[in-house]
Amino acid sequence: MKYASLKKSDLNDWLKHLQKKAKLYAPRKKENLFVFRPVKEVEDVCLEYIPTILPPKKYYFPQKEKLLKFSSQPFKTAKAIEKFDEFILFGVHTCDIAGIQCMDVAFRDAPEDPNYLNRKDKMTIIGIECLKYCDEYANCTSMGNHVPRGGYDLMMVDIGEKFIIHINSEKGERLVTKLDYIKEASEADMNALERVREAKKKIFKEEFTAALPKVYDAFDKRFASDVWKDVGRRCVACGNCTAVCPTCYCFDTADDMELSLNEGIRYRIWNSCQMDDFAKVAGGEDFRKGRDGRQRHRYYRKFKYPVDKYNRYFCTGCGRCTRTCMADISLIETVNSLLKEEAL
Amino acid sequence: MLDREILLEKMRTTPYLPMKAKIIEAEMVTDKEKFFRIQLEDKLNLGHVPGQFVMVSIFGYTEAPISICSSPTDKGYFDLTVRNAGTFTNKLHQMEKGDILGIRGPFGKGFPVDNMFGYDIVIVAGGLGIVPLRSLIRYIMHNRNDFGNVQILLGCRSPKELLFEEETKEWMKRSEIKFNCTVDRADPDWKGNVGLITTLIPGVDINPTRTYGIVVGPPIMYKFVIGKLLEKKIPDHQIIVSLERRMRCGLGKCGHCQIEGVYVCQSGPVFTYSDLKNFKGECHEKAV
Amino acid sequence: MKKQSKPRVAFFDFTDCEGCQLQFANMGQTFLELTNLVDIVSFREIMSEEGQDYDIAIVEGSITTDNDVTRIKKIREKAKVLVAFGSCATIAGVNGIKNRSSLELAKKRVYGDKAGTINSIKAMPLDAVVKVDYYILNCPPYIPEIIAVLKAILMGKPYPLPNYAVCVECKMNENVCRYEKDQECMGPVTRAGCNSWCINNGNRCYGCRGLVEKPASDAAKDILQKYGLKVEDILNSFTLYNDSMGEKYDQELK
Structure with missing residues (x-):
């Protein structure tokens, strides 16, 4: 079976089924926004949502993750986590799936990061395709992530009364078979899917004023642009943009001693290139002073450096950095300003 | 298994887990710098390349990147020389012979010794820059016939900051290695040169296309020294530097050591001047 | 840390609500574990006896009178480690509102015609008068941070305050x-x-x-x-x- 169909009225039954298979995480409402949370009541799952405050990266790259257990006297070290549990990310937008793909690329690049890969091995991704824009901040079309591009086990598309489910892996297939309410998609279902996709083409338009290769060129040539000075002047260095980014993975390490002052754990904790001491060395020299240089670095880590290194853009188009920015710094505006400058 | 295979396997499977290592010698060598000789558990050889670094762990104080200052030809142990410059290094300075440390590594790309065979070598060391260079100098001394003429230019602020004094005297005695030293400020007993390290370079006699120029020192020093070496017509790819950055994970992930798109902990800390020229603005050490 | 003698801790308060010290009482089990590491010799809120000698002085409250200045200097002389504890001690906190107007006006507002008899100076954090070794911020202090700072003191290492938002x-x-x-x-x-x-x-x-x-x-x-x-x-x-x-x-x- 390649495509299955599920009536919306059976969704909650399926969620209950998934709950039994593994730890289930899905989007739900939090005040006026949305967050991924472990599913307790399936009724709380919300599939019509704008990108969650934090991307699901918190489940495969936790905010604070144990790296090792240690004792000083006698000197002992051990892995902090022996066993990782299976989990399902449910209702993931295609932009966030692109984010997971980016993280895979970075953490698989030798030397591998086993902490990340161990979690990733236990992850099942059930995506949902967006049929309209979440809001004006997203730039998913320019990034090519407004449509599914692999990287998931199952992908749901809302065709009205039903969801069409694209089965993309054996792991995914096992979650939709032997259930009487999930059937193979009929020809009519597939036609409906086709119509939905056609309609979508009229809604999603490229948000940047030029295609990605031009964006890359603009970044390549505009390192010294005044655009960065302007962004730096406005930045308050709150670090929101990097925390909410699905492809920001910088971290710091720290030791937490128990009260014995002998045993403890070493963990890693999200860190950000926007922080004051991020690039400062012991001798006191700060190699990336100033908010302009730090903001520029953040942008280059989406549109330039990973393209050189991995042949992949690390912006997913989710729009979170713009949505969360205290100072109204817009990614679309920044990129377009750069393109405009480059065109002059 | 060979030592090297054991270390690589550890790095692959448990890259964040430090190995147990014992301090077998510890000695203050200046007011601010302490020398440590370290032995890995099971007396494993580190098998590094000169110019690489290790991450030193003290539990409760996390980790710090420290340059290895012994040669891989010094078997059964490795050396570190550390300036007391912060919380971690202050704690490290309190440690003595017999104490246990954690070690991860070796990390990064070292000096391109294989490419340097047969070439003349000019080494320019400023201040603490002599620490990673000691690894290279010892390596060259242990493989002396593989290299052409070797000259060492060493600069530091004052005579009392001079590191590896005994060894320096030994290097000076060896006729096959030319050694020249200068201090910014002399004291009454000082009989050598006074002035910045750049003043020593014009007097150096070299055949530029057959010479590797190796520069390690404080950030401010690079652009001036590189400039002088370029005046000597040494080709860009034969000017070698080692850069200090805030290495944290050693695996090219955590982001702290990045210069533009380059993770210094993996692609460096040793770079050629050709590499440096590609940086657009984040590399302070690039010559103007 | 050497186990033989536990460092002695004393608590002091200046101008404040004394709510900071209550956070120690709120620690529950952890507080008992802490007493394995330190001896508490003076603690008005939860202990009755007042000790005399101490190594670590944990001080809450702002400096607001000449008398306070003399007293904190004495504490500083005696303490090996001085910890500023809570907003009043670290940044002058709510007491700082007094500094918004001139001292004369502030005194008059509060004490009316008795203003002339009142000894009052500008509200200051401790480090405006003496050297402070450790800062525990917050109003009231955040218990995990109190413990983190105490561990740092016992390990003899600094506790750098985060400089981000x-x-x-x-x-x-x-x-x-x-x-x-x-x-x-x-x-x-x-x-x-x-x-x-x-x-x-x-x-x-x-x-x-x-x-x-x-x-x-x-x-x-x-x-x-x-x-x-x-x-x-x-x-x-x-x-x-x-x-x-x-x-x-x-x-x-x-």
């Missing part, structure tokens, strides 16, 4: 931004380290930890514009805790 921790906790809820919040300019304690619990940040070292005044203006807030709203919240250190910032903002 509360937003960093708040985002990690995935809170809905208070500005989304039309509330002004001091998070973007307030020093982190509290794990966004207040916002996690549905409140907003009042800036009780003091400001980050380099608040961006241009950017702060942009925030105000974005959310349609008045400068006065922000200043009122800033000055609740930050009057003693906020003057420079106020000017830039205006």
